[in-house]
Amino acid sequence: MTVLLGYLHEILQGLTTTLSLFLISLVIGFVAATIVAAFQIRFPGVLAGAVWSLMFCIRGVPLLLILYVVYYGFPLLPFIRETALWTVFASPYWCAIICLAFVEMAFTSEIIRGAYYQTPKEQVEAARSLGLSSFQTFRVAILPAMLRNGFPPYTTEVILLCKSTALAFTITVMDIMGYANEIRARTLDIYQPLLIAGAIYICTVVVTRLILSSLFNMIAVGGAETADQK
Amino acid sequence: MLDYLTSGWGLQFLRAIGTSLTVAALSFVFCILIGILCTLLSRNDFRGSASLVNLYTYVFRSLPDILLLILIFYSLDGAIQSLLNRLPGSSDIRLNAYVPAIMSTSIVLGAYATELFKAGWADIPKGQFEAGQALGFTRVQSLVLVILPQVYRKIIPHLGSLSLISMKETALLSVIGIPDIVRTASIGARSTGSPFVFYGIAIAIFVIFAILCSRVFAYLESRARAGAQ
Amino acid sequence: MTEGSPAPAIEISSMSKWFGPFQVLDDIDLKVMPGERIVVCGPSGSGKSTMIRCINGLEPFQKGRIAVHGQELIQKARTLDAVRKNVGMVFQQFNLFPHLTVLDNCTLAQRWVHKVPRAAAEKIAMAQLEKVRIPEQSRKYPSQLSGGQQQRVAIARSLCLRPKVMLFDEPTSSLDPEMVREVLDTMADLARDGMTIICVTHEMGFARGIADRIVFMDQGKVVEEAPPAEFFDKPREARTRKFLDQVVR
Numbered sequence: 001m002t003v004l005l006g007y008l009h010e011i012l013q014g015l016t017t018t019l020s021l022f023l024i025s026l027v028i029g030f031v032a033a034t035i036v037a038a039f040q041i042r043f044p045g046v047l048a049g050a051v052w053s054l055m056f057c058i059r060g061v062p063l064l065l066i067l068y069v070v071y072y073g074f075p076l077l078p079f080i081r082e083t084a085l086w087t088v089f090a091s092p093y094w095c096a097i098i099c100l101a102f103v104e105m106a107f108t109s110e111i112i113r114g115a116y117y118q119t120p121k122e123q124v125e126a127a128r129s130l131g132l133s134s135f136q137t138f139r140v141a142i143l144p145a146m147l148r149n150g151f152p153p154y155t156t157e158v159i160l161l162c163k164s165t166a167l168a169f170t171i172t173v174m175d176i177m178g179y180a181n182e183i184r185a186r187t188l189d190i191y192q193p194l195l196i197a198g199a200i201y202i203c204t205v206v207v208t209r210l211i212l213s214s215l216f217n218m219i220a221v222g223g224a225e226t227a228d229q230k
Numbered sequence: 231m232l233d234y235l236t237s238g239w240g241l242q243f244l245r246a247i248g249t250s251l252t253v254a255a256l257s258f259v260f261c262i263l264i265g266i267l268c269t270l271l272s273r274n275d276f277r278g279s280a281s282l283v284n285l286y287t288y289v290f291r292s293l294p295d296i297l298l299l300i301l302i303f304y305s306l307d308g309a310i311q312s313l314l315n316r317l318p319g320s321s322d323i324r325l326n327a328y329v330p331a332i333m334s335t336s337i338v339l340g341a342y343a344t345e346l347f348k349a350g351w352a353d354i355p356k357g358q359f360e361a362g363q364a365l366g367f368t369r370v371q372s373l374v375l376v377i378l379p380q381v382y383r384k385i386i387p388h389l390g391s392l393s394l395i396s397m398k399e400t401a402l403l404s405v406i407g408i409p410d411i412v413r414t415a416s417i418g419a420r421s422t423g424s425p426f427v428f429y430g431i432a433i434a435i436f437v438i439f440a441i442l443c444s445r446v447f448a449y450l451e452s453r454a455r456a457g458a459q
Numbered sequence: 460m461t462e463g464s465p466a467p468a469i470e471i472s473s474m475s476k477w478f479g480p481f482q483v484l485d486d487i488d489l490k491v492m493p494g495e496r497i498v499v500c501g502p503s504g505s506g507k508s509t510m511i512r513c514i515n516g517l518e519p520f521q522k523g524r525i526a527v528h529g530q531e532l533i534q535k536a537r538t539l540d541a542v543r544k545n546v547g548m549v550f551q552q553f554n555l556f557p558h559l560t561v562l563d564n565c566t567l568a569q570r571w572v573h574k575v576p577r578a579a580a581e582k583i584a585m586a587q588l589e590k591v592r593i594p595e596q597s598r599k600y601p602s603q604l605s606g607g608q609q610q611r612v613a614i615a616r617s618l619c620l621r622p623k624v625m626l627f628d629e630p631t632s633s634l635d636p637e638m639v640r641e642v643l644d645t646m647a648d649l650a651r652d653g654m655t656i657i658c659v660t661h662e663m664g665f666a667r668g669i670a671d672r673i674v675f676m677d678q679g680k681v682v683e684e685a686p687p688a689e690f691f692d693k694p695r696e697a698r699t700r701k702f703l704d705q706v707v708r
Binding site for chain 1: 289291292293294295296297298300301304305308394398399400401402404405412415416419420425426429432433436437439440441443444
């Protein structure tokens with residue numbers, strides 16, 4: 001029992017790393033995804049098509065491979081090695097965040113795009129016919145529908161991101177998985193450290209789900225209200 | 231790049247593609263089977279089975295795949311080793327590393343497949359089951375001839391992304407030392423000192439697979455749509 | 460029209476059924492001779508659909524017995540299959556298989572349940588589609604047909620298995636008004652051919668024209684049972700009169 005508590009204590013040292021990897025890449029990924037999706041929606045054409053294709057390709061490549069490219073490949077590029085970028089790419093932690101955010105952007109932008117195109121045309125037409133400007137139309141008719149349609153797949157995506165942070169240990173980041181794997185290699189205890197780590201991940205996901213669902217309830221109700229007021 | 235491909239690395243990559251595709255295909259098949267089986271269990275009258283299935287999908291959609299892989303990889307090997315030690319006269323047999331790889335991928339993807347099949351199944355009107363009964367089909371016949379084809383038509387696009395995910399999951403094999411596409415690229419990158427060629431090839435392989443995958447499933451979907459609705 | 464056979468096609472004796480604490484069928488007795496055409500009517504919630512769904516084992520019942528052509532219905536797979544081979548069923552919602560063509564809908568059960576070879580099954584299916592007057596639609600999918608056409612396919616699909624009894628569960632209730640006629644005509648053809656029919660319907664014109672006997676149900680009980688002339692012109696029970704006032708106006 002004391003051994004287990006010792007493991008737990010050691011593994012929990014990685015909790016801040018895991019959580020910060022998760023949250024920072026979540027925020028960066030979401031902002032980038034919004035920009036990418038807005039660009040595709042606002043300026044449809046060849047360029048938007050190219051952006052979409054790029055996002056499609058990113059979604060097809062495993063995160064692990066992207067981590068390796070950035071962590072092992074980028075330092076060999078002179079313009080990274082010899083500029084201020086080096087301080088970022090020399091750190092496995094920031095490499096992991098960049099990769100996670102990059103992949104998150106590709107998936108989230110598609111969710112946003114999908115949510116936008118799912119918005120019923122009639123609602124948009126109704127709003128325009130009431131004389132609302134295009135921004136007001138977006139605010140009143142499109143955004144609430146997007147939130148309703150986009151939130152469930154986005155929840156799934158956020159959980160996937162949370163799980164993906166565990167891959168960071170393959171480029172020497174000491175997160176929960178990193179500590180658990182280190183204990184495994186050092187002590188040859190297999191089940192104890194890994195199951196403890198697994199339990200921590202499951203708890204994280206449970207909490208994330210709770211936060212997201214209460215957020216969804218808040219936004220969904222609020223969105224409906226603003227739509228009614230106008 | 232051509233130099234590398236002709237100097238033996240081309241063959242290495244071909245082997246790696248074979249490895250990854252095999253593991254991906256097997257995991258895909260197994261996760262579909264798990265999905266169907268768990269859906270049947272969760273629709274069973276026996277109440278415990280439904281909550282058991284829910285627990286399964288919840289846990290394995292929350293657990294990092296890499297954690298499960300490492301857990302199974304090291305523990306299965308140890309378990310089989312200790313089992314073999316008890317049997318007299320058996321020599322030292324190491325477990326094929328592919329088994330834990332396929333197991334963990336199938337278990338994780340099975341959780342997603344289960345959610346998928348459950349949702350598709352729930353959309354099928356009760357009358358379809360009754361019509362099957364009234365025409366005298368057995369349960370298995372009803373399942374195979376009436377229900378599954380309809381579930382399949384509803385979830386084709388999701389099956390596409392599931393197959394793409396199972397291919398991407400094979401990247402994790404490199405962590406337990408199986409020479410898959412990612413590991414081959416890493417070794418090549420390290421030993422030749424030109425990482426971008428090797429990682430580039432690996433990325434290209436995955437992108438090509440993603441494109442093929444989306445084409446195939448778009449075709450399957452259009453074919454299915456030609457009929458029903 | 461009856462062939463003089465003394466054995467009843469369907470015999471229901473003191474059958475009762477509960478959904479949880481609610482008794483939906485209360486001591487039902489009904490005997491149907493081969494070739495007889497029975498129309499079951501009654502207000503919604505009277506248990507009429509539930510009763511005919513019991514006859515081919517779609518619903519279990521708790522008390523009493525049902526026998527179809529001498530075969531007693533027990534909730535066991537083997538006997539259910541034996542009973543279902545003799546009993547065809549047509550549903551309110553058609554329940555055609557949307558992923559199969561009309562022809563495949565008609566051949567699927569023949570080929571897998573009755574092990575009829577494909578060519579022979581298709582021949583039988585085409586003959587039945589001919590009978591319901593839509594052979595030209597055989598290569599289409601159900602979603603490409605109108606409601607009336609779908610229901611006629613559903614009838615053909617059942618007939619392909621050569622049932623001795625046909626059950627109809629409100630076959631015209633989910634049809635647009637202009638399509639009711641074609642389905643009723645098909646059923647009338649069937650009646651003329653001597654099929655044993657039990658039909659739950661609100662189509663009183665059909666009941667008067669085709670039925671040998673009308674069974675009126677209310678609150679899970681058979682309230683009245685009479686030939687159409689008697690049933691419509693001098694109903695015995697007050698509840699029947701009230702119902703008729705509402706439907707016939």
